[in-house]
Amino acid sequence: MKAAKLSNNKRRQLVSLADQAKSRLQGKHYAAADQLCNQADKIYKDHPEIMNVRGLISLLKGDNTSALKWLSSAAEAAPKQIEIQANYAGCLILCGQEEQALEIYPKVVQELPRQGEVHLGYATALAAAGEYRLAIKVLEHGLSINPKHLRMYKKLADIYNDLGETENSIDLMEKARQLSPDNIDILFDTAIYLIGQGNIESGRNFLKQVIERNPQHINALSLLANSSKEGNDATLALIRQVYDQSEAGSQLHVTAAYTLGNAAESHGDYEQAFGLWQEANAQRRKTFTYEASSVKSMHDAIIAAFPASRFTPTPDAGISTSGTSPVFIVGTPRSGSTLLERALIHHHDLSSIGEIDVIEQAIVGRKRKVRDQQPLEMMLSSDNTLLREVGFEIQRRLQEEHRIAGRAVCKALNYYMYAGLIAVAMPGARIIHIKRNPLAACLSMFKEDFGSSQPYSYDLEEMGQRYQWYDAMIQHWRQALPEHVMLETSYESLVSDPEPELRRILAFCNLEWDPACLATHEAKGTVATASLIQVRQPIHKKSIARWKHYEEQLAPLMKFVKDQVT
Template sequence: MNEVTAIELYEKARRLHERGKLSRAEQFYRKAIKTNKRFAPAHNNLGNMLVDRNRLAEATRAYQDALAHAPGDPRVLNNLGNVLHLRGKSKEAVSLLYTALETDPDYLDALNNLGNALSSLGRFNEATAVYHKAIQLAPNFAQLHLNLGRTLMDSGKLEFAIDSFTQAITLDPNYAQAYYSRGNAFQDLGQFTDASESYQQALQINPSASIVHLALSGLKKYEDTDPHIAVMQNLLGTYRQDDPNRAMLCFALAKAYDDLREFDRSFHYLSEGNRLRSKQLDYDLENDRALVSTIEGLFGLSSCNFNSASDSDLPNIPIFVVGMPRSGTSLVEQILASHGHVYGAGELDTVNRSLRSSIRQGSTKNEAKLEEDILEMSVEQLRRTYFETLSTLNVPERYVVDKMPLNLLWVGFILKALPEAKIVHMKRCPRATCWSIYKQHFSTNELGFAYRLADIAGFYNLYSSLMCFWHARYPGRIYTLEYEELTESQEHETENLLEFCGLEWDPNCLSFHNTKRPVTTASAVQVRQKMYRGSSEKWKNYEKYLDPLLNTLAN
């Protein structure tokens, strides 16, 4: 009798779910489960409903309960894998999704989710192969072409990515996400007119897409008569005060009013956008203080004499460009990548992803410990992982630039694991750097310090102290390049940079703005322009608002 009742409750919940009545659906799914706790479909669909409501931790538990009562069910394995991927646990997700596909090799949703999880782990070749298999099964499924394009884009194959996005658009001419992604690919290639057209096509389909308005604002130089400003202001008024979409629009409007030199209005929007973004990320500077303290403590130990990693030949010599975000790291990469023997790989996450797993958090936020035996293994693992990354890139150039700025945290590890590596430290005026960070809505969630003036300055002070520590620990191994000196004496500073890296002179490095290559960072527009002076003075337009920043830097 209970089984029939549970099924009836489940069917009522499913109908409510399909009609979008999520609160009522949840009530009936839970009644069905209470009636029969072993009824796996109710647990599974409860998980689906919780995903729809963005309650991902609860959805995980629901799928785990479903799996306990239906072991090996590929649908449940797929759903659990997907929600773990959405929660940033992609390694666990990959294992579950492969298990689902062992039972049903042609399970399209599982193939799509597996491709997404592999791509997020940087396993782009595997992800590409999975998407191709899925496309063979469903060649007219536009989302598969979109996801393939995103993976190709992340792996630096932008022309192929554009082909995939265009195919998605051909299959679904109203696919706003595909237009947006194609716009991003065009922008990274420096094809700004094509990028702007793609963004505008996306907005014709979905006028409320805040992320597209933000992207388009970065390509425009606003004038008083630009109707886009009024469009964004009207859209801003439609969102709740705490809606994350407001943050993107605020950053876009701040850019517009900065162009118009209406600095008070610009800062009004910038302050609101940063407030919303800071609330969303809930950053705590003490976590980074603890991490830096741990690293300095470890590398300062007299007993810390573990050997450098084995010096088996790497496919390429890595050049790491480190420093604060917005300090000129993209400019230096563009200069180096203009050399005939250098490939610019952009911001590779290999080092951070490899070493973060070596951090073991203690019982409180302020307790982080790295054990020496784990560290030694991490150094060996980093070399193996980086060897795999370079092998996957498979580029003929002798040198590869990795310009992930916050690799500054891991300089000691890099020099232990990759003794042949070159470290270039890009340094810029603290006030200019911090202000440029505050103006930027970063696509990644990894820069939580970037949205409060005091946090930016606090992190800058941490960075400055740590770089002094690395210079003292590894004298002569790190080359510091001052941004302002580079803009004042371009040829001289470029000569010195190339000499440190072991590169002969190449005049193309002076005309870096003409180099055709993908640039995927927030500086994609700037590096297509000639070197110019004066950008480090722009913070002065907002000086009256910057006491929290300036006081923290001074201290």
């Protein structure tokens, strides 16, 4: 049935009602705006302008699902109304549908070139789909038009930091502070970037400025406490206040508990420390869904998909084994991978790519968002020819997105699951597996909030299970991979006698010795992991036996890893 044709008078009435409703939204009068929409529906049901307003109402109420429904319908009904298209694209980003947003934004940017939010949305979608340099270009152009748009400064700084180009991030934050000197988000981001670059004291000064403006800024308080070498009773008192006053299970309470646990450990109160970590982890675990059986199935499927017969025994086939082949660091979280990366990137022929998963993005392809298990599933369904194409895409990304001229050091959580792909896709690449006493590594994970990236890390038994599966996969790679592909080291060897161990690793990578590799604490490159503070210290052995203070509490974990404990 065809919709009734609108007279010009009714169309003007609808547009007027939509404009009135938008005006009500500016004052957060959502009920009044909704009443105007109801009034409009009596004139003409679900007019695009009214559906657009209903979508905006839902967005402002935090109901993204309803917003997407309304804005999708509005955009479909009015494909030429660019404001509606822009709102729809922005809503797609909020709903994690960046790929669809990328189909809309080029036209929106062309039609609305002076709207900063449009440039920000387009760049956000590009970055989510791995197109970092295009995102940078869009933001720089947007800032040339809107030089006071703080959110564009923040997004551009975030992208540069992710790429390991944090000097640019710090410069951008300086410009943003000139526009808004008291902006807490800008001050906090500045602190993060400075500390990541090794400028600890400068970063701490900015954290103190954040706390002066908001004494309950738990992330600033936590980082200030964890980065202190001396007493920080005043900071800990504020954290204790947040802990006591916040609701159990809230992010405030959980972060405070982790931090107070670290402080208790530093004072030798190990029982209190573990109790606080246990409380924080139990509360975090409730917020995540973790399907252990599917994780186990994925590990088994990867082992089955990469038998020894799948690999070329010598590095002659596929991508060149020249000086451009990457070095991949694999291991569990908190195994010493960041320390090893810091050592290697001090070599004059090696560079870090930052904290971006280059493998996963190369698998899913250009302008595609990496989603959950999708890269692993795509890997399992690919033959060697397709995997070699992934290898070429990895090299392209290293050169064009990360601008690595020589050899890259690539490190990300769960890279051990891609060792078979690396060996097939890039036969000239080298894999360094760094292991650590599982009780030490798992305890270190238990002390950190990994968000949703490692949902098993909040429960000792689930962590023990996951470690078993990881260890089984590493044992498979030992037997299946050609001997030139993977070398193993350990955190304990690296910190106990670093020079001979680093010489051995560099020789395996066909690199000469560089004494600068011993200066892991000196500022070079960006650190954006849970090791933010620790790796800015000279190599030391303090953490090797720390787990022994918690032998009794770690019993649920021990039953899974006892055969690997050293």
